[in-house]
Amino acid sequence: MATGELERQRHHPQSRTHLYGRIAITAWALLITGAFVAGDILxxxxxxxxxxxxxxxxxxxLLTWQIVPAACLGGVAVAMLPPLARRLPWRVLLPVSWAASMVWTVxxxxxxxxxxxxxxxxAPxxxxxGLDAVRADPAEWLRTFTERLGGYTTHVRGHPPLPTLVLWALEETGLRGTGWSSALIVATGTSAVMGIAVTARHVAGEPLARRALPFLVLAPLTLWIATAMDAFFLGVGAWATALTAIAAKRGSLVAAAGAGLLLGTLPYLSYGLLPLFALPLAVVILLRPGRRVLAVLLCCAAVAPLAFSTGGFWWPDGVAATHETYLISRGSAQRSYAYFVIANIAVLGLLVGPATAYALPAVFSQRRPLAWLVGAALLGLLALDVSGVTRGEVERIWVPYAAWVVLASAQHDPPARRFLAAQAGLTLAIQALVHSHW
Known part of the structure; x- marks a missing residue:
């Protein structure tokens, strides 16, 4: 770059932002392309x-006419979401965004x-x-969960017992069948747009949260909300963090209790959710809640671990048993670590979309609360990636983290329809060209 151009960049921060954004989106495209090319060679x-x-x-x-209804809906969402995000009262905007996310997902x-x-x-x-094993005697099933782990279905033995117990409890209320299970997953997963926006509002201000909502609704990760159980984990984690923010900002002990109860369930939903605690921790560091709030939150966070331990499930034993079955099973444990440690990041790029990639440099060039939230999510993902446990399938496994990275898109000045259209377009392209197992 010429000396004169460097001088102009130095004196015009906006120009630097655009330059770094273009570099980031070029790297995003090259990384994704390279991951697919290398994957095909392997x-x-x-x-x-x-x-x-x-x-x-x-x-x-290849889908053709089947994608047309969703494409029309995407066009309407790109046109309508920015003005709605600006004009609607906050209490109305949140449920409208949730509804929009559900309709788009479905x-x-x-x-x-x-x-x-x-x-x-x-799928088997x-x-x-795996619910048949629970129905006979749930208490016995929980007590013997670890020792009988090898006999359960793939997803049951790959996770702690709580996801299975949630679906069993749904059946016990009379809502039987996978139709009701999928409804629970979609409703909870899409509600994360509200939880993440509520957190952003309390941590970084309402204008930023309003700018983020259209991008949260149209993020490509929506493709894996219907119907992977990880979307349920996304919703629980989002509301746990949102309640932490409410408790810290307003001094609400009720919100602190709710936050603690939900946070305590995260390790019992998925072993891979442990790094997600970086997000509520970032909220606590930024908002500095009072001692009473922290005490209530920590006490309530102990409820789930105490309940499961009393019921006979010891979490460290579950981790060890799951890791053992992971190593001896055919499948993801045999995938190349060297390939997936890079390719997983490319999949993250697909989940968050080009609008997020473009905005990331601007987020981290400023010491603002938004950088804390996005950085905490990325830190959790980095820990999972380097550990080597998530070798592939991160398009669903990383959804609880990736949604927080999408917050970076709030850096775009509204209405930002160009970037929103890019997000929706990528989502439609993936849906048309890729048949996912979830």
Missing amino acids: RRSGLATEDELPPLHAAPR ALALSDGPDALHRPLD TEYPA
């Missing part, structure tokens, strides 16, 4: 296991057919297939 060489379209656990396909899923919402949960590897 697959053809017989070095990539299971996956037809690495780094995604998916297969290539419309995308239905392009795969009328049974697309519950079909993933009908999923949680519902």
Whole structure:
């Protein structure tokens, strides 16, 4: 770059922002392209296991007219969400955003057919297939969960017992079948747009939270909200962090109790959610709640661990047993660490979209609360990635973290329809070209 151009960049921060954004989005595109090219080479060489379209656990396909309804809805969302985010009262904007996220999620899923919402949960590897073992005696099932782990379905033995117990409890209320299970997952997962926005409002201000909402609704990660149980984890984690922010900002002991109860369940939903605690920790550091709030939060966070330990499930034993079954099973443990430690980041790029990639440099160039939230999510993802436990399938596993990275898109000045259209366009392209198992 010429000396004169460097001088102009030095004196015009906005120009530097655009330059860094262009560099980031170029790197985003190259990383994703490289991951798919390298994945195809590995697959053809017989070095990539299971996956037809690495780094995604998916297969290539082509949808045509089936994607048209979702495409029309995406166009309406790109046009309408920015003015709604600016003008609606906050208490109205939140449920409207939730509804928009649900409709967009369901419309995308239905392009795969009328049974697309519950079909993933009908697979013999999923949680519902393992409910028979719980129905006879839930207390006995929990007490012997670790020692009988090898006999359960893939997703049951790959997680702590709470996700299975949640679906069992849903059945006990009379809402039986995978249709109701998928409804719970979609409703909880899409509600995360509200939880994340509430957190952003308390930590970084309402204008930023309003700018973020359209991007949260249209983020490509929406494709994996219907219907992977990880979307349920996303919702629980988002509301745990949101209640932490409310408690810290307003001194609410009720919110602190709710936050603690939800935070305590996270390690019992998925072992991979432990790094997600970086987000409520960032909120606590930024907002500095009082001692009473912290005391209530910590005491309530101990409820779930005490309940499960009393019931006979010892969390460290569960981790060890799950790791053992992971190592001896065929599948993800055999995938290349060297490939996926990089390719996972490319999949993260798909989850958050080009608008987020463009905005990230601007987020970290400023010492603002937004950088804390995005940075905490990225720190958690880095820990999971380097650990080598998540070798592939991160398009669903990383959803509880990736949604927080999308907050970076709030850096775009509204209405930012160009970037919103890019997000929706990428989402539609993935749905049309990729057949996911979830």
